[in-house]
Amino acid sequence: MRVRGVSARTRAAIRRVEDQEMWPNAVAKALSRLEWAFQQPGRYLNASETPSPGLEVEDARDDLELALRLLPLGARRDLGRLIKRIDEEYERRTLPEPNNTEWAVFGWWWTRARER
Structure with a gap:
């Protein structure tokens, strides 16, 4: 598989x-x-009826965050431009979930609610 949209x-x-x-x-x-x-x-992202650890969109975002932390600065900026657009769309298609604030240590995307 090839990552599109980066150098x-x-x-x-x-x-x-x-x-x-x-x-x-x-x-x-x-x-x-x-x-x-x-x-x-x-309008909103659907949540799974039964969560599938490792397969949720939040897990995918975790993988991208790990890659960002490990990449050298130039590549981090390049990939970061793609991820910024993803984050904006994710935020647009989810709602704040005040009951999930303890999950913020894993990433802000874990504090957002998807529609069930």
Whole structure:
């Protein structure tokens, strides 16, 4: 899988991070999972009836955050531009969930509610 929308240099840096610290295609798969979720109809993102740890869109965002922390600065900025757009769409399609504030230590995206 190929990460679209970033430079060849960033793709090479992502591959190095995946080889050394993550798993093959971790970033592309996370981006794909979020892209799929955003293509679903409706104003708000749907939540699973039964949560699937590791397969939720929040888990995909966790994977992207890990990659950002591990990438060198230039690649972090390049990938960060894609993630900024993802974050804006995620925030637009979810609602604040005040009962999940303890989850903020894992990432602000865990404090948002999806529609059930």
